[in-house]
Amino acid sequence: MATLQGGLLRSDPGALSPAQLEQLRNFKIQTRIANEKYLRTHKEVELLISGFFREMFLKRPDNVQEFAADPRLPNKIHMQLIKEKKAA
DSSP states (O other): OOBOGGGOBOOOTTSSOHHHHHHHHHHHHHHHHHHHHHHHHOHHHHHHHHHHHHHHHHHOOSOHHHHHTOTTHHHHHHHHHHHHHHHO
16 A cells, blocks of 8 residues: 555555445444534533634744643633623
């Protein structure tokens, strides 16, 4: 099998049998359903993600990974969300 840039292998459409493809499809569907249920019961995830993106777009850091690794970021986002809720 040919190697692509970055060491990844090309996909091989014939690698899985039809039964395996159906099993994979069902697994993907069930995973998406489970993820959606989790996100619906944990509203704070959406708030954290939207808060993170808001901070990132406002500050536009050169190194996003370093910005995301800042241990103070969750508290900053939390405080911003509290301010927004009070203003609403």
